[in-house]
Amino acid sequence: DGGITQSPKYLFRKEGQNVTLSCEQNLNHDAMYWYRQDPGQGLRLIYYSQIVNDFQKGDIAEGYSVSREKKESFPLTVTSAQKNPTAFYLCASSIDDQETQYFGPGTRLLVL
Amino acid sequence: AQTVTQSQPEMSVQEAETVTLSCTYDTSESDYYLFWYKQPPSRQMILVIRQEAYKQQNATENRFSVNFQKAAKSFSLKISDSQLGDAAMYFCAYRILTQGGSEKLVFGKGTKLTVNP
Numbered sequence: 001d002g003g004i005t006q007s008p009k010y011l012f013r014k015e016g017q018n019v020t021l022s023c024e025q026n027l028n029h030d031a032m033y034w035y036r037q038d039p040g041q042g043l044r045l046i047y048y049s050q051i052v053n054d055f056q057k058g059d060i061a062e063g064y065s066v067s068r069e070k071k072e073s074f075p076l077t078v079t080s081a082q083k084n085p086t087a088f089y090l091c092a093s094s095i096d097d098q099e100t101q102y103f104g105p106g107t108r109l110l111v112l
Numbered sequence: 113a114q115t116v117t118q119s120q121p122e123m124s125v126q127e128a129e130t131v132t133l134s135c136t137y138d139t140s141e142s143d144y145y146l147f148w149y150k151q152p153p154s155r156q157m158i159l160v161i162r163q164e165a166y167k168q169q170n171a172t173e174n175r176f177s178v179n180f181q182k183a184a185k186s187f188s189l190k191i192s193d194s195q196l197g198d199a200a201m202y203f204c205a206y207r208i209l210t211q212g213g214s215e216k217l218v219f220g221k222g223t224k225l226t227v228n229p
Binding site: 092 | 149154
């Protein structure tokens, strides 16, 4: 089946720890995105990538990092510099950045 | 700043009735795209409907339709014959051009729709 997968579904982070959220797609989409969702809020863009080996900061990139070594994969690392990481994280992809974005099931990150 | 406003934090509708969710946006562009996404309790975002600004005809997808008023910058979603499975958060989104030349979505804060049996 074609689609976008995110893992893990739940992730717990200790103080000072970096954690990585996985996002994989087999839709052959060029563009991929990471969003953060807080309670009562819409989605806010963290990072996006239009093609392999290229990515740009979104509106709230501080404390996060990404890589795009393969077309299918766009992992997000939440670093210790992100002081308020508790949120729901959604990955999306689109054929290119001018087409409709489709979303994965999300990862909930909690701080211990 | 480009913004999307959903003025109804919560709405409710009786099963089989019709409900309209409102959305307004702010843009200086003439060509753009608007979207409605649904987020059920599973929290996965699901595309409901999409509207191209250059098209005068309102988009329709089965029981879902939009009322797109370009001059008023309004993009409301009408759900007809509401079903229990329609209960979800609904987000309006607008695609904008970034300074870097690519495009991104800007989301409203959402409307929680409850469907009463």
